[in-house]
Structure formats: structure tokens, C-alpha cells
Amino acid sequence: MDKDLQLKANNIILYGIKESEKSPANLMEIVIKKIKEELNITVEGRDINSLYRIGKNATKNEKGSPILLSLVNNWMKIDIMKNKKKFKDAYASEDYPKEVLDKRKELQLKLEEEREKRKYAFINYDKLIIKENRPETEKRKREQTICPNAIEQPRKQELTIKSNRRNAFEVLKNRSIPPNVTPTENPTSEQKA
Structure with a gap:
């Protein structure tokens, strides 16, 4: 059974792709194009080990017989399987042994x-x-709780910021007044003469 698993480790089975190909090379182009357009994964010819249809020709069936896609790299298979839900009219599954x-x-x-x-x-x-299902919990955010001590006492950082603040208007006003005139006096034309 381990041999079967190793042989099928990089295989994907694609369902729902119409039988419109004329040759195996044409089938490869169709599959590569479908993966590129729908999954946005770039697969090149060298990434594919083998590619063929499984079973009899299903000309009566619209969707056609399944395609076995054997890839060279396992990471490419994992990438395709992660994005398989993006296929529009096709489906991908793993290639499991019969048992x-x-x-x-x-x-x-x-x-x-x-x-x-x-x-x-x-x-x-x-x-x-x-x-097991997790019990349903409320998904709303909880309201912020306020500690009674926080209301009464301001934070230390807030105190230092407020005490260091100065009114910029007052600072500039004091700089522009000449030293011999007090800020409350208003010089008049009589004093200048």
C-alpha cells in the first residue's frame, strides 16, 4: 500500500473538462490554460510528468471522462489543491488507492x-x-471598564505634560515688548515727546 501511495502522491484527478482535444499535446495545453486562467497558477509542460484521460471516451457525457494529472513536484499539487474551489466548471480531487x-x-x-x-x-x-462545536459566544466587543481610582487621580504623565505647557501667544507677546515698557502700560503720543 505504501508503493501505491508513493506513486499517487503527486497525482490529481480533474473532472468536468470537455473532451475537445485532438491530441495529448492539445490536452496538455487545455489543462495548463485552465489552471492558469482559473487558479492563477503557472504550470509549464516540464512540471507535468504525465497527463491522460481515465476510462472510456465519454462522447455521450458533456463533461467528458476524468483526467489524471501527474505532477513532478508535490508543492505544485498542494498549490492546486488549495485553490481547487476556484475552478468554475471543473473539480479536482486527490488520486487515492482503491482501498x-x-x-x-x-x-x-x-x-x-x-x-x-x-x-x-x-x-x-x-x-x-x-x-465538537465550540459554544456560541458573544462576538461584540466589550465596553471599556473604568477603574474608580483612575477617575479621581490623573495619570502621572498627564500631570507633567500639563505643567510644562506654556501659552505660545504669551511667550511671543512678552518678547516683542521693549524692556523699559511694562506690558500693562500703553505708550501714547504724549509720553514719546
Whole structure:
């Protein structure tokens, strides 16, 4: 079973791509274009190990038979699988061994039952994973609480800032008055003469 898993580690099965290709090279162009346009992932010919349709020609079926895409790099497969929801009229899935596919079919019924019970459940490889729902909590932000001591006593930083402040108008006014005249006196024309 490990050999099957290693052989299929970089494989993706694509469903829903119409059979309009005339040759395997044309099929490669179609798949590369679809991945580039819909997933915004650049796949080149050298990144693909093999690419072919699985099963019989499905000329009766509009969507065509599935395509097995075998990639050279596992990171490219992971990138495509993360973005597979962006496909518009196609679907991508992992290429599992036959035993795992059978096990997943059995688990599918249990998965639906658990979801009906409003539990968070999903299938990972050949295991059903069920997580308990978190209790609903309020999602609004709490109001800021004010400590009684904070109202009575201003903060130390606020005190120092206020005591160091000066009125800029008063400072400039005092600089512009000549030293022999007091600020309250108003010089008149009689005093100047």
C-alpha cells in the first residue's frame, strides 16, 4: 500500500473538462490554460510528468471522462489543491488507492449523519474526523471598564505634560515688548515727546 501511495502522491484527478482535444499535446495545453486562467497558477509542460484521460471516451457525457494529472513536484499539487474551489466548471480531487476510495465511500454516510447533528466533520485520507462545536459566544466587543481610582487621580504623565505647557501667544507677546515698557502700560503720543 505504501508503493501505491508513493506513486499517487503527486497525482490529481480533474473532472468536468470537455473532451475537445485532438491530441495529448492539445490536452496538455487545455489543462495548463485552465489552471492558469482559473487558479492563477503557472504550470509549464516540464512540471507535468504525465497527463491522460481515465476510462472510456465519454462522447455521450458533456463533461467528458476524468483526467489524471501527474505532477513532478508535490508543492505544485498542494498549490492546486488549495485553490481547487476556484475552478468554475471543473473539480479536482486527490488520486487515492482503491482501498482508500472504498473506505471513504463507507465513511461518507457517517459524515452526513454527523453533519446532521450539527457537528464539524470531515474525511481526511481514510479517517473520519469529528470536532465538537465550540459554544456560541458573544462576538461584540466589550465596553471599556473604568477603574474608580483612575477617575479621581490623573495619570502621572498627564500631570507633567500639563505643567510644562506654556501659552505660545504669551511667550511671543512678552518678547516683542521693549524692556523699559511694562506690558500693562500703553505708550501714547504724549509720553514719546
